[in-house]
Amino acid sequence: MAGELVSPTPALRGSARRAAALKLLRRRLIQAVPLMLGVVVINFCLIQMAPGSFLELMTAENQVSDPATVALLRKTYGLDDPVWMQLLKYIWALLHFDFGFSYRQNMPVIQAIWIHLPATILLMVSSIALAVTIGVAAGVVASMKVRTFWDSLVSVAAMFFYAAPSFWLGIMLIVLFSVKLGWLPVGGMMKIGGNGGVLEILHHLILPTLALGLFYAAIYARVMRSSMLEVAQLDFVRTARAKGLSRNQVTIHHVLRNALLPVVTILGVQMGTVLAGSVVIESVFSWPGVGSLLFDSVSSRNYPVVLGIMVLGSLVVIAANIAVDLIYMWLDPRIEIR
Amino acid sequence: MQRFEFLGRFARNRGALVGAGLILVVALMAILAPVFFPTDPLRIVGLPELWPGEDSEFPLGTDSLGRDILAMIVHGARATLLIGLFASAVATIIGVGVGAIAGYFGGWVDEIAMRAAELFQTIPNLIFVLTIVVILGSTLSNIVIAIGIVSWTPIARMTRAEFLALRDREFVQACRSMGMSDFRIILTEILPNALPPVIVLSSLVVAGAILFESAVSFLGLGDPNVASWGRLVGDGRQLIRSSWYICAIPGIAIMITVLCLNLVGDGLNDALNPKLRDR
Numbered sequence: 108m109a110g111e112l113v114s115p116t117p118a119l120r121g122s123a124r125r126a127a128a129l130k131l132l133r134r135r136l137i138q139a140v141p142l143m144l145g146v147v148v149i150n151f152c153l154i155q156m157a158p159g160s161f162l163e164l165m166t167a168e169n170q171v172s173d174p175a176t177v178a179l180l181r182k183t184y185g186l187d188d189p190v191w192m193q194l195l196k197y198i199w200a201l202l203h204f205d206f207g208f209s210y211r212q213n214m215p216v217i218q219a220i221w222i223h224l225p226a227t228i229l230l231m232v233s234s235i236a237l238a239v240t241i242g243v244a245a246g247v248v249a250s251m252k253v254r255t256f257w258d259s260l261v262s263v264a265a266m267f268f269y270a271a272p273s274f275w276l277g278i279m280l281i282v283l284f285s286v287k288l289g290w291l292p293v294g295g296m297m298k299i300g301g302n303g304g305v306l307e308i309l310h311h312l313i314l315p316t317l318a319l320g321l322f323y324a325a326i327y328a329r330v331m332r333s334s335m336l337e338v339a340q341l342d343f344v345r346t347a348r349a350k351g352l353s354r355n356q357v358t359i360h361h362v363l364r365n366a367l368l369p370v371v372t373i374l375g376v377q378m379g380t381v382l383a384g385s386v387v388i389e390s391v392f393s394w395p396g397v398g399s400l401l402f403d404s405v406s407s408r409n410y411p412v413v414l415g416i417m418v419l420g421s422l423v424v425i426a427a428n429i430a431v432d433l434i435y436m437w438l439d440p441r442i443e444i445r
Numbered sequence: 446m447q448r449f450e451f452l453g454r455f456a457r458n459r460g461a462l463v464g465a466g467l468i469l470v471v472a473l474m475a476i477l478a479p480v481f482f483p484t485d486p487l488r489i490v491g492l493p494e495l496w497p498g499e500d501s502e503f504p505l506g507t508d509s510l511g512r513d514i515l516a517m518i519v520h521g522a523r524a525t526l527l528i529g530l531f532a533s534a535v536a537t538i539i540g541v542g543v544g545a546i547a548g549y550f551g552g553w554v555d556e557i558a559m560r561a562a563e564l565f566q567t568i569p570n571l572i573f574v575l576t577i578v579v580i581l582g583s584t585l586s587n588i589v590i591a592i593g594i595v596s597w598t599p600i601a602r603m604t605r606a607e608f609l610a611l612r613d614r615e616f617v618q619a620c621r622s623m624g625m626s627d628f629r630i631i632l633t634e635i636l637p638n639a640l641p642p643v644i645v646l647s648s649l650v651v652a653g654a655i656l657f658e659s660a661v662s663f664l665g666l667g668d669p670n671v672a673s674w675g676r677l678v679g680d681g682r683q684l685i686r687s688s689w690y691i692c693a694i695p696g697i698a699i700m701i702t703v704l705c706l707n708l709v710g711d712g713l714n715d716a717l718n719p720k721l722r723d724r
Contacts, residue, residue, distance in 0.1 A: 145564040157580045270704035272656055274663050275678055275696030282689040376566065383571035387660050401572065402664060405579045413576050420569045428567075 128433055135429045146421040147201055150414050151194050157410075201418065207411035211404070216415040220397060224419075226296060227396030229308075230385050233316045235374065238323035243370065245324070246331020251358060253336065261328055268325035273384055277318035277391040284314060294393035315392045319384050323377065327370050334366040341365075368439055375431030379424040454716040461712020464705035471702055475522040486516040487672060494688045508691050509684055517677055518698055524673040525655055525702070528589055532654035535593025537647045540600025545639075547601070548608025549631050555605070562598040570595040571660060578666055585668045592657045596650050603646050607639035645713040652706035659699050674699045 188196070200206075206216035249261040268276075284291045291314050292298070297307050338344065339362050347357045389398030397416055404412035455461055474481075491503055493511040498504070505514040547558035577591040611617060612635065620630050659675025661667050667676055674695040681691030 141560065142564055142567055145561075146568055149564075149568070153576060153580050266704060266707070267700070270652070270707060271700045272659050272663070272675070272678075272696060272703075274660060275692070275699065278678070278682060278685060278689075278692050279696070282685050282693075286686055286689070379567060379569040380571075383569035383573075386571055386575070387664065390664060401575065405575050405664075405666065408579060410580065413579060417568060417572055417576050420572050421567045424567050424569060 124436075128436060131432060131436060132429065135432060139425045139429070142425060143418075143422065144198070146418055147198055148194070150418060151197050154410070154414070155190070206415035206418070209404075209409060209412050211407060211409050211412075216411045219400060219412060220415055220419055223395065223397045223400045225396075226394060227382070227385055227389070227398060229312070230315055230319065230389070230394060230396060231381055233312055234320035234385070235323070235381060237316050237320035238327055239370065239374070241320070241324040242327025243331050243367070245328040247335060247358070247363065249328065249332040250335035250339070258332075261332070265325040265328045268321045269329075271322070273318050273322055274387045274391050276321065277314065277388055280314045280318055281391075294391070296395050311392075311394075315388050315394050318391065319381070319388045322384070323381065326373065326377075330369050330373060331366060334369045335362055338362045338366045364438065368435065371431060371435050371438060375428045375435075378427040378431070379420070382420055382423060451716050455712050458712040458715055460708045461715075464708030464712065467701065467705040468709060471522055471705075472526065474519050475526050478520045478523055481519055482513070482516040484516075486520040487512060490516075494684070494691075496688070497690055497694070505694055506688075506690055508681065509688070514677075514691065514694055517672060518674070518695060521672050521674045521677060521695065522698070522702075524671045525658065525675075525699070528585070528592075528658045528673065529651045529655040531589045532592035532596065532658070533647050533651040535590055536596035536650050536654070537600055537643070539593060540597035541604050541636075541643060543597070544601035544604025545608055545631050545636065548605035549612050549627065549635065551609075551612075558601070558605070562601050565595065566598050568595075571657065574657060574661060575664070575666060578661065583666050583668055585671060588658060588661060588668060592654045595657075596653060600643060600646055600650065604639060604643055607642065608635055611635050611638055641717055642714075645710055645717060648706060648713065649710040652703045652710070655699065655703055655706070 204217050206220075208214075209216045209219050212219040245261045245265070249258045252258050281293055285293045292311050294311075296311050335358075339358075344357060344361055347361050348354070352360075385394075385396065386398035386401055388394065389396045390402045393399065397420070401413065401416050403409075404416070478486075489511045490513050491500065491507050491511050493507060493509055497506040497514075499506065503513050503515065505518065508514055508517070543558050543561070547555040573595050574588075574591040577594070578587055581587045608631075617630060617634060620634050625634075658667070658673060659678070662671075662673045662675030663679040665676075665679055667673060677695035678692050678699075681688070681695070684691055
């Protein structure tokens, strides 16, 4: 999605750049509409495909057996309408952020998700920050010391973290840092009876961030290394060297910025997998986010919440992709993004 | 001749060779599981929570119920590998189908296909898998199909790119002028030429599928009749204070298998594009 290259245009400055960014934002928002519609239709199809009617399952779960209530529910959910009418009604409801009601939490689905969202966003942001920092640093070191011990070390570490299942890595981190060394908490977001201070939350955030972030750090390290090596062969780098700049100066000021572009592209593509990965990690660390809510809802077959998380999760991914496109534009003003 | 060159280039890559060797071992283990451990691996055979090496009869120890971990790992290899292979096959069939049609016909067909790929990339993959599994039921076939559905987009993009590059070449034009049908050109003329890079990608999708399946099973949402490696990690989770090896061992098995599949995929890739090898 991010960064489809079109013909390079001269670098824009100041207000022109802001106007271009706004134009991009508008175009992206318009493109997001059919995408969201697609997600909703897939959701609707899943409901229709459920064995037995959606309502039967719901009434069974909530132990409703009174025929009058069932008839009323049939009417409220419009199950007697033709399928296309049901779809339109469903879309209409979602447009008003009406995702239904969760009896388990005894609140509207949207509210249940909303309460859990900040914890997940915190985990996602810290994991991505960790992944980008470690990945870029490791990739740069490896590319500057090609075919040395450091290069091999980065390659081997990246290979292992790229293959390790995140939930397993999380458990192993708990065994080492919580059970054996006793340095870090086993799970949760704050101590029982804790006041939820910033330091307390950060203390609890370290292990889940490592478990989720190291996988992506491995990817970024590999991409960064090859991208640095590729950019280092371009003409403008030779020019900068010929101008008399030192190797380190050229690497940091000229190569690094250009080599970052593929990392940003991948970051955008992977936003959805980071969100999905947090589901597993949250369950390992009892992190009170959307992942824990999803796991609880999946186990209790609380469909409205599961489907709501799928729709809102896709929305978060689309928003994150737009943000990545804007970052891309800021990093490389030559590129016009379709 | 070309084929030997390809094999030679692959064999020069030490990592890929080691990876291929280990994959072969895991595959043999899966095939021969009933020969090594003819009885049910979930049977209680010894004292509970024996550490690896504590009793020579159970080299990898026993779990909380006294079941032989080695037997469970060997039998678990079957489930894990089969799910990975079938899910990758589903993803490849969908991806090649969509990508071939998009790349060959172009225009609005291409536009729709690529928007669909974008759509499936937007929905967070594991959340999608869990939703499908929970609504349609946690059977083996549903899990395989669900993983295939979230993994086909890279294959479709790759196939499309190959088709775009090939569809106007002389041999295709020749077939068209002979009056060959589009369907036949796609299937018998372009597809064989487009396939090698796609197969490499499929091997990487197997690795991804194994990770997906292990996460689903770890969360306790896998097929209850199948003891895959992910489920073994999940089962051992309660005992990390006393016997963390119960969790560690199946995780290492997953990691080694995925690592080797990645090495083989990289090796195939390098052998296909020798120019890119030093990146």
